[in-house]
Amino acid sequence: MSLRQDITELLSEGVIDERTASDIHRYFASKTGSRKEERLYSVFGIIGSLLVGLGIILIVAHNWDNLGRSIRTFFAFLPLLIGQVAVGYTLARQKESTAWREGSAIFIFLAIGTSISLVSQIYNIPGNISSFVVTWMLLALPLVYLIPSSMVSLLYLVGITYFGTQTDYLGNGRELDLRYWALLIGIIPHYSSLIAERPVGNFAGLHHWLIPISLTIMLGSFAQQHEIVMFPAFVCLFAIFYFIGTSSHFKGRHPLANAYLPIGALGTIGILMAFTFRGMWKEVLSDSINMDGLILAPETMLLTILLVIAVILFVKRNRNRPPAEMRPLEVVFLLFTLLFFIGLTSSLVVIAMNFLVLIIGILTIRYGAIRDHLGILNYGLLVITVLIICRFVDTDLSFVARGIMFVIVGLGFFLTNYLTLKKRKSHGQG
Amino acid sequence: MGKGKAIWILFALMVIAQLAIPALMIKGQEDVLQNGKEFKFNTEPVDPYDLMRGKYVTLRFSENRARATTEIQKGDLVYITIGKDDQGYAFLKDVLKELPLSEEDYLELTLNNYINRHNDSIDVHLPFDRFYMEESKAELAEDLYRESIQSVQNESCAVVMIKDGQAVLKDILIDGVPIKEAVEAIQAEIGE
Numbered sequence: 353m354s355l356r357q358d359i360t361e362l363l364s365e366g367v368i369d370e371r372t373a374s375d376i377h378r379y380f381a382s383k384t385g386s387r388k389e390e391r392l393y394s395v396f397g398i399i400g401s402l403l404v405g406l407g408i409i410l411i412v413a414h415n416w417d418n419l420g421r422s423i424r425t426f427f428a429f430l431p432l433l434i435g436q437v438a439v440g441y442t443l444a445r446q447k448e449s450t451a452w453r454e455g456s457a458i459f460i461f462l463a464i465g466t467s468i469s470l471v472s473q474i475y476n477i478p479g480n481i482s483s484f485v486v487t488w489m490l491l492a493l494p495l496v497y498l499i500p501s502s503m504v505s506l507l508y509l510v511g512i513t514y515f516g517t518q519t520d521y522l523g524n525g526r527e528l529d530l531r532y533w534a535l536l537i538g539i540i541p542h543y544s545s546l547i548a549e550r551p552v553g554n555f556a557g558l559h560h561w562l563i564p565i566s567l568t569i570m571l572g573s574f575a576q577q578h579e580i581v582m583f584p585a586f587v588c589l590f591a592i593f594y595f596i597g598t599s600s601h602f603k604g605r606h607p608l609a610n611a612y613l614p615i616g617a618l619g620t621i622g623i624l625m626a627f628t629f630r631g632m633w634k635e636v637l638s639d640s641i642n643m644d645g646l647i648l649a650p651e652t653m654l655l656t657i658l659l660v661i662a663v664i665l666f667v668k669r670n671r672n673r674p675p676a677e678m679r680p681l682e683v684v685f686l687l688f689t690l691l692f693f694i695g696l697t698s699s700l701v702v703i704a705m706n707f708l709v710l711i712i713g714i715l716t717i718r719y720g721a722i723r724d725h726l727g728i729l730n731y732g733l734l735v736i737t738v739l740i741i742c743r744f745v746d747t748d749l750s751f752v753a754r755g756i757m758f759v760i761v762g763l764g765f766f767l768t769n770y771l772t773l774k775k776r777k778s779h780g781q782g
Numbered sequence: 783m784g785k786g787k788a789i790w791i792l793f794a795l796m797v798i799a800q801l802a803i804p805a806l807m808i809k810g811q812e813d814v815l816q817n818g819k820e821f822k823f824n825t826e827p828v829d830p831y832d833l834m835r836g837k838y839v840t841l842r843f844s845e846n847r848a849r850a851t852t853e854i855q856k857g858d859l860v861y862i863t864i865g866k867d868d869q870g871y872a873f874l875k876d877v878l879k880e881l882p883l884s885e886e887d888y889l890e891l892t893l894n895n896y897i898n899r900h901n902d903s904i905d906v907h908l909p910f911d912r913f914y915m916e917e918s919k920a921e922l923a924e925d926l927y928r929e930s931i932q933s934v935q936n937e938s939c940a941v942v943m944i945k946d947g948q949a950v951l952k953d954i955l956i957d958g959v960p961i962k963e964a965v966e967a968i969q970a971e972i973g974e
Binding site for chain 1 (some may be wrong): 838
C-alpha cells in the first residue's frame with residue numbers, strides 16, 4: 353500500500369510520468385505473484401514428498417518373501433540411494449529452491465527408516481522400536497544442517513520425543529535416562545538460527561509449537577522415586593514458558609504464534625486448579641514422602657535448575673518495572689512452590705491455594721479492563737468460573753446456594769463486558 | 783576450506799554412514815547364516831502387527847528355562863549354553879555371567895525383561911521371536927501354526943543359526959515343511 357502512495361506522490365509531483373508509474377506497478381505485481389507461486393510450489397513439493405515417502409513405507413509393510421535375499425536387500429537400499437541422489441542434486445543445482453530442499457530431505461528421511469526397517473524384516477532381526485527410532489533419527493540429523501531442512505528438524509523432534517516416551521518413562525527406580533535430552537541438543541543450533549534469521553517464518557512457528565510440547569511431555573521422565581517434586585517443577589517450567597511466550601520476541605504477534613504462552617498460562621492454572629481440591633492433597637500425601645535421597649534426587653535437582661532459571665527471568669522482566677505492572681503468572685511459580693512444600697505438612701494450604709487462584713483471576717480481569725483487552729478480561733472471568741465450578745463439585749452446598757453463585761458470576765461476566773464496551777464507546781465519542 | 787567443499791565432505795560422510803548402518807546389520811546376519819550352526823527350537827504361537835515393519839509371526843518357545851545358580855538381575859548381559867536332546871531339538875542349559883570356557887554353543891543375551899525365577903532356574907526371553915512373512919501369508923501361517931501345535935505330534939519348530947552367541951532366525955518348520963511352502967500349498971488348494 354505505501355508503494356502505491358509513493359508512486360501517486362511521485363506522479364503528482366511530476367517526478368515520474370504515467371507510463372513509468374504503470375511500469376513500476378506491473379513490475380512489483382509480477383514479483384509478488386511469482387513469490388506466491390513459489391510458496392505454493394514449495395508446499396505442494398513438501399506434501400508430495402511426504403505422500404511418496406509414506407507410500408513407500410506402506411509398501412515396506414508388504415513383505416517380499418518370494419524374492420531372493422539379495423534382491424530384497426537391493427530393494428532395501430534403493431529408496432535410500434534415490435534419496436541420496438536427490439539430496440546431491442539439490443545441493444548441486446537447486447539450493448535456492450525450498451521445494452527441492454525440503455522435498456528431497458523428507459524423502460531421504462523416510463527412506464532411512466524404510467531401509468533399516470526392510471533389512472530388519474529380511475533378516476528377522478529382533479530389536480525394540482526405540483533403538484530403531486534413535487538410529488533413524490541420528491542418521492537423519494545431518495540433513496538438518498546439510499541441506500538445510502527445517503521439516504527434518506521437526507520430524508526429528510517428533511521422533512526423539514517418541515523415543516523418549518518409550519524409554520524408562522515415569523521410571524521404576526531405574527537410572528534416569530538422559531538420552532532424549534542429549535538428542536534434543538542436536539537441533540538447538542538449527543532452532544537458534546531460525547529464530548535469528550527467519551523469526552516470523554512458518555518453520556520457526558512450528559518449532560515454537562513442537563519444542564515446548566516435547567519438553568512438557570519429556571519433563572515427566574525425570575519422575576523416579578520422588579514424583580511429588582515434579583508438581584512444582586512443572587509449574588516452574590510453565591513459568592519459564594510464560595516468560596518466553598510474553599517476551600519482546602513475540603510482541604505484537606498472535607498469542608497462538610507459539611505454544612510457550614498457552615502452555616505456560618494454561619498449564620500453570622491447570623496445576624493450581626488441581627491443588628484447590630482437598631482430594632488432590634490427600635492423594636499426593638498418601639504416598640508418604642520418601643526423604644531418603646530427596647536432596648540429591650533428580651527431581652530435586654531439576655526443580656532447583658528450573659526455579660533458578662524462572663527467578664532469573666522474573667528478575668530480568670521486573671527489574672525496571674513498577675510492582676503494579678507485574679503479571680500474576682510471572683510470580684505464581686514462587687508462591688506455588690512455597691505453598692506446595694508448606695502444604696505437605698499443613699492441610700490449611702488448600703484454602704491458600706484457592707485464594708491464590710481467585711486473586712489471579714481478579715488481577716487478570718483488572719489487567720484486561722485497564723488494557724481494554726476483552727480476551728484477557730474474559731480469561732480472568734473464566735478462571736474464576738472454573739474455580740467456582742470446582743468448588744461446587746467439591747463441597748456440599750445446596751442447589752439454591754450454587755444457583756445463586758452461578759447467577760452472581762454470570763452477572764459479573766455481563767457487567768464487566770458491558771462496562772468495558774461502554775468505556776470504549778465513550779472514549780470513541782470523546 | 784570453502785563452505786562449498788565442507789558441505790560436500792559432510793554429504794559424503796552422511797551418505798557413508800547411512801549406507802554403512804544397514805550394511806553392517808546385513809554383514810552380521812549373513813555371517814551367522816552362512817557360517818553358524820543350525821538349531822531347532824520347539825515353539826508355541828501368537829500374532830500381533832507391526833505397521834512399520836510388516837506382518838510377522840510371533841513365536842513362543844516351549845524350552846525357555848535355563849539353570850541360573852548365580853545372582854542374576856534385569857539388564858545383565860549373560861551367556862546361555864545350549865544343548866541338543868535325543869530328538870535333535872535344542873534346549874537351554876546354564877545361564878553364565880562370563881563366556882563359557884568349553885567349546886559349548888551359547889547365546890549372548892541382555893535380560894531386558896523381568897526375571898521369572900523358579901528355584902534355581904529362570905525363564906529366558908529368546909530374542910529370535912519374529913518371523914516376517916508377506917501380509918496375506920502371515921495370518922494363514924498363524925492358523926497353520928496353531929493347528930500344528932494343538933495336534934498330538936507337535937513338530938513345529940524354529941530353525942535358528944547360531945554363531946559366537948549371535949542368533950538368526952532362518953525358518954519355521956510346520957511338521958518338517960518350511961512355513962512358506964506349507965502356506966503356499968494351502969493357498970494353492972483354496973485357489974488363492
